[in-house]
Amino acid sequence: MRYWLMKSEPGDVSIDDLAAMPGQTVDWYGIRNYQARNFMRDQMQLGDLAFFYHSNCDEPGIVGIVEVSHLAYPDRLQFIPGHKYFDPKSTPENPRWLNVDVKLVRKTRLLSLKALRTYPELETMRILQRGNRLSITPVDPREWAFITALLDQPAS
Template sequence: MQYWLFKTEPDAFSIDDLATRAKQTEHWDGIRNYQARNFLRDQVKLGDKVFIYHSSCKEVGIAALAEVVKEAYPDHTQFDPESHYYDPKSTTDNPRWVMVDVKFIEKFPAVLALKKIKTMAEINEVGLVKKGHRLSIMPVNENEFSALLQAAKA
């Protein structure tokens, strides 16, 4: 099993949106960065655990935990000219972009703030705490995942 952090802007899609879906499952679409896409396509696997991270909002930080329930498949928004994520260079025969499905596991009692994460001595590898590492999808090593999960549940 691997561990990930997926960023979302809660004004567009929040953990509450995921938690209130009928099956508490949703596709994670709209990824338009090649490195993040490569993580989704090549490394994110069924059963991987995912921190849901709220960005560009009042309470920036880790809000919840989810699980990957469907591995990478073509992101349908790339084919829709009405979508913000439309890519005219992408074709159904050769799609550029993928998405995965995630399922809600739990919402934390409070958002584990980025400010707090940056003060945690055991957190030094995840992209959140490194300059220039602001991908929307990023790996989290097992030790940091455990530390962040414990802090988020406290």
């Protein structure tokens, strides 16, 4: 059982979009980075928990918790010519890109990136490191515990 942080642009799939989806589940499509793909392929297990993070928006930060509800399988969008996520080098026999499904566990209050940066306990988090761009990152169990405790408190 591992913990993760998964970024989504709310203009694409927001936490409210996820909450409105059938089964409150979504396929984590569009990952086109090998490191992130490998996390999904090699390390994610059913029931793993992840922070759902809004990126590239007015208030970036953690907005919910999701769980891995389906193991990695080929991302269907890579086979659709003309699609933003089409990859001409990928074939159904040897698919290059994968995704898991995630299911909403709960929405949380917004714990903003700015707020996360104020805690010395979190200064080693991947997401807070300079230049970090990876859209899926592992979260240390201690960091997970610390943040979930924060999420259960009102914003200060």
